[in-house]
Amino acid sequence: QKEVEQDPGPLSVPEGAIVSLNCTYSNSAFQYFMWYRQYSRKGPELLMYTYSSGNKEDGRFTAQVDKSSKYISLFIRDSQPSDSATYLCAMSAGHSGGSNYKLTFGKGTLLTVNP
């Protein structure tokens, strides 16, 4: 079993739709949870960052973490064509047992928002 599982998609939605992206994980030591957006042939861009369980909202984006279920989600409201990209979940145990802040990534989900 991989440490982080993410459905690679692809996911295609019409403009204005609500998008739900998810990851599951197996390592109970993960405490920091991130979502990155990566446009084609570019580096990942940090979108959302959360510590431990709970929700965080930033504009049209909402990140949810459920540590009891080892499940994290990213919701995009009123999706726009400019949101078309690959979305990567990433997790870290922080400064624990020498692992420091190594990030473990999911495979990424390719999202296309159609005008």
Place this chain on the structure above:
Amino acid sequence: DAGVTQSPTHLIKTRGQHVTLRCSPISGHKSVSWYQQVLGQGPQFIFQYYEKEERGRGNFPDRFSARQFPNYSSELNVNALLLGDSALYLCASSFGRVTGELFFGEGSRLTVL
């Protein structure tokens, strides 16, 4: 402010050759990490350096090495290149606190023929 800068952006090498990739972190950031991203996969952790010391190493062979300089810039070296080393090599910097907030550069795309 400038973000993380990497050079070169693209390069082509042949099997057995050596490559050096360079990274300049965001001003004020003391930690640099290197990741390898193969097409269709998420980035895989290679190294982390903080204050010029190696603080973490991923599951990569000894052909991969890195260092961090006094100005916090960093180099990733790969010896005896294999076809499977073809990938996007990403550098990320962070302030150094245990937050996991890494900021990535655009990457160096290496093709090994």
